[in-house]
Amino acid sequence: NAGVTQTPKFQVLKTGQSMTLQCAQDMNHNSMYWYRQDPGMGLRLIYYSASEGTTDKGEVPNGYNVSRLNKREFSLRLESAAPSQTSVYFCASSGRGWNQPQHFGDGTRLSIL
Amino acid sequence: DAKTTQPNSMESNEEEPVHLPCNHSTISGTDYIHWYRQLPSQGPEYVIHGLTSNVNNRMASLAIAEDRKSSTLILHRATLRDAAVYYCILRDVNSGGGADGLTFGKGTHLIIQP
Numbered sequence: 001n002a003g004v005t006q007t008p009k010f011q012v013l014k015t016g017q018s019m020t021l022q023c024a025q026d027m028n029h030n031s032m033y034w035y036r037q038d039p040g041m042g043l044r045l046i047y048y049s050a051s052e053g054t055t056d057k058g059e060v061p062n063g064y065n066v067s068r069l070n071k072r073e074f075s076l077r078l079e080s081a082a083p084s085q086t087s088v089y090f091c092a093s094s095g096r097g098w099n100q101p102q103h104f105g106d107g108t109r110l111s112i113l
Numbered sequence: 114d115a116k117t118t119q120p121n122s123m124e125s126n127e128e129e130p131v132h133l134p135c136n137h138s139t140i141s142g143t144d145y146i147h148w149y150r151q152l153p154s155q156g157p158e159y160v161i162h163g164l165t166s167n168v169n170n171r172m173a174s175l176a177i178a179e180d181r182k183s184s185t186l187i188l189h190r191a192t193l194r195d196a197a198v199y200y201c202i203l204r205d206v207n208s209g210g211g212a213d214g215l216t217f218g219k220g221t222h223l224i225i226q227p
Contacts, residue, residue: 045216098145101147
């Protein structure tokens with residue numbers, strides 16, 4: 001039961017570097033999400049994809065881009081990393097409908113120096 | 114989504130029931146009450162949700178006040194594994210067809226003493 005798989009688990013970047021966080025789900029879910037969690041805080045939504053081929057901004061989209069590659073995969077890209085983007089990033093997926101629970105991955109811990 | 118208020122932390126003993134409160138005085142008629150929890154170094158996991166009636170599942174029970182302005186998540190017999198941050202979240206059924214994201218507050222940090 002893989003569920004939602006995120007890679008990498010840890011990453012250290014220098015300011016200005018770029019990188020892509022990968023997320024894949026094997027539950028045939030339509031919707032996928034990217035959140036960030038700063039220390040002592042709840043999660044904040046960066047971007048989401050209601051279905052394959054669509055993406056929408058969440059609460060904190062600045063500095064990020066996303067790609068819904070196919071139904072399974074949803075990637076998050078930092079084009080020019082900044083120290084303020086140091087955080088733990090979580091990917092999630094859910095089935096269609098408001099009452100469907102979201103299933104989360106274990107997160108990517110990203111540090112930007 | 115309407116705002117929720119939870120205590121920052123709570124402490125309980127192992128094998129005793131735990132009642133985690135959540136206030137949502139501005140809840141609308143189309144808001145469902147969802148609970149998630151986040152174990153240390155993991156992503157959040159769904160616990161339970163409800164609208165008006167009390168709900169039970171294998172993880173917990175959800176008791177909803179008659180006026181819906183508050184709710185309580187009940188863990189019937191806490192174990193050390195239940196130590197986590199618990200989030201009470203409102204979801205509007207009319208919001209984004211259910212595809213939009215969850216709005217997390219800071220939640221309640223539940224500490225379980227052995």
